Each structure stands twice: as structure tokens, then as C-alpha cells.
Amino acid sequence: MLEKQSLQTLLGKKNLLAFSGGVDSSALFFLLIRHQIHFDIAIVNYNIRAQSQEEVKYAKELASLHNCTCHVFNAPKISNNFEAKAREIRYNFFEELITTYGYQNLITAHHLGDRFEWMLMQFCKGAGCAEIAGMQSEQDRGTYKLIRPLLHLDKKELLTYLHANNITYFQDESNFDEDIKRNAFRHNYSTPLLEKYLEGIKKSFDYIDEDRKDLIPIIEVKNIGEFAYFKSSQNKRADIFAIDKYLKSKNHMPSASERELLKSETTVVLGRKFIVNQKRGFVFIIPYTDEKLQMPHEFKEQTRILKIEPKLRSYLYKNEDAFIKIKELLATV
DSSP, X not given: OOOHHHHHHHTTSOEEEEOOSSHHHHHHHHHHHHTTOOOEEEEEEOSOSTHHHHHHHHHHXXXXXXXXXXXXXXXXXXXXOHHHHHHHHHHHHHHHHHHHHTOSEEEOOOBHHHHHHHHHHHHHHOOOHHHHHOOOSEEEOSSSEEEOTBTTSOHHHHHHHHHHTTOOOXXXXXXXOTTSXXXXXXXXXXXXXXXXXXXXXXXXXXXXXXXXXXXXXXOOOEEETTEEEEEOOSOHHHHHHHXXXXXXXXXXXXXXXXXXXXHHOSEEEETTTEEEEEETTEEEEEEOOOOOOOOOHHHHHHHHHTTOOHHHHHHHHXXXXXXHHHHHHHTXX
């Protein structure tokens, strides 16, 4: 049932599975076992449902039974903007584990329904081909690869597999709360369409994935610590897609208005978390800081001669390696 390409990427590697005990991750757990893929699991307990303790207990039991490590994180209370904060907590936990234990791949249980739901949401708020193409089965995130081996399978197919094999799973009642935007899209639009047109939708995503390779050039984003940079492709849409993809890997989801600013402005502060500077054939991304530093005349003169955006200077002053790299890059233009 799992994609051959995903299996090849995972085989013989150090893998971490994002687990919740729900339909998707429970099915993926046993499918990975079936294909003899070794992995450990990570589960986040947000402590907002009584059932959460049972899910963590189930995760630990599965890990013990199948000889893998179960990492558990008890999240702090989230008072607002739950979906975004929960995602940030989740991925910070996963990436901390990846760094600490040297995992090469992070496996998530996103399936066809998730991808279709995302596509419809992007389409309805205004998006191009890159955004509509949405999730990929394999994504390089620099220090690890994000693998989604279920993107070609619908949730009903996963439920059929679970029931046929008598596998325990949990249902998260929050998935039925239509006050959450993605749930409303799922129940009212994506699920009914998948029920009627499953094979056609699968085929469409196959075509989209083929077209994506031609429409969206691959841009390599390089890092020196928290400083990220790449050479502009001279295609504004492609550059913004690369910026968007990088920021998502850092748990910042650029808004539609932020993407619009990136089209017209050379320097944009995003969510008071990042500064993006697009100038002289390069794109620079650094953490946002409003710290005012006393910088020596020599440093200020160098940045003035190089015409480095003032908003970048405090960070560059404190991060010499990043400053050296920018000087090297700008010396080529």
C-alpha cells in the first residue's frame, strides 16, 4: 500500500514517525512494520481531552511490543490560536528529537484527503499552481527529509485496512468541530467529492505532480546557522514559493497578505519573526530583531558601501559568519 519511492527512502535509515493513535498514524504504524521499515515514534499530549492519556498509553504499548522507542511530549496549555500553536509545538518537538538522536527522516501520516482539503482551501483564498500542488510525498528540509507515504491513499482505504486487520485506533472528537476551518472544508467539500470522484482526483494529483517539476524550478536554500540565503531564479513566483517552503520548515506559515508584500517589496518583516530581503539577485532570510546596537564605524561603512538593507545589520553584526557570506555573495554582482 505504501509508495515504492517512500519505502526506498526509508529502508535502512533512522526514521521517526509522528504518531497520534488516530486512524492515519495507526494505519501507517502497521504498514511500516509490514514493510519491515524500522522507526521510532513521537507523540504530543496537548492535555485537552481525557482520551489523550489513553492515546499515549497505546503509543507506549505499541512501541514496547514492536521494539521501538516512544518519545512523549506533554505540551503546555495553549490559550489561543490552537491549530497554529499546536503545529509549532509539534514540529519543534520532532526537530529537537531529530537533532538529538540523528533521525534522517520524519514520517507523517498525511493522506489524500489532507492533500485535497489543503488544495481546496488554498484555491478558495487565492493561490497559484505551486500552492495548489500542495503536499509532496518527499520533501528535503535540510537536516532531514519529511516523508508522507500515504498521500496516494484515501482515509476510507486506511479504515478498511485497520478493520480488516483488527487494529485499534482512536477518533479525535475535535475533528468533527466545524468551527475549525479545515474541518468545515473536510466535511462539506473534500470528503463528499472524494466519495464521488476518488479515482479522478487521484489521477489529477498524479498529473499535478508531473507538471510541478516543469513549472517550479528547484531552488536550493542554504544556511549558516539561522541565516538562510539563495540565488534568485529571476522568477518571482518561484522565489516566493522557495521562501514560503523554507519558512514553513521553521514553523511560520506566511499569510496571503505577507505573500503579496513579497511580490512588491524588497524587504518584508513577516510576523515579527523573520526578515526577507530580496535584492541584487539574492534572497536573504534572517530572524527578526528590533534590537538597536551600537555598531562600530568600520562595520557601518562596510554595510553602507555594500548597500546592505539596514534591517539586516544588527543580526549581521552579531553573526560574523553570516556577514562574511553576504559580503562574498554581493562581491559577485
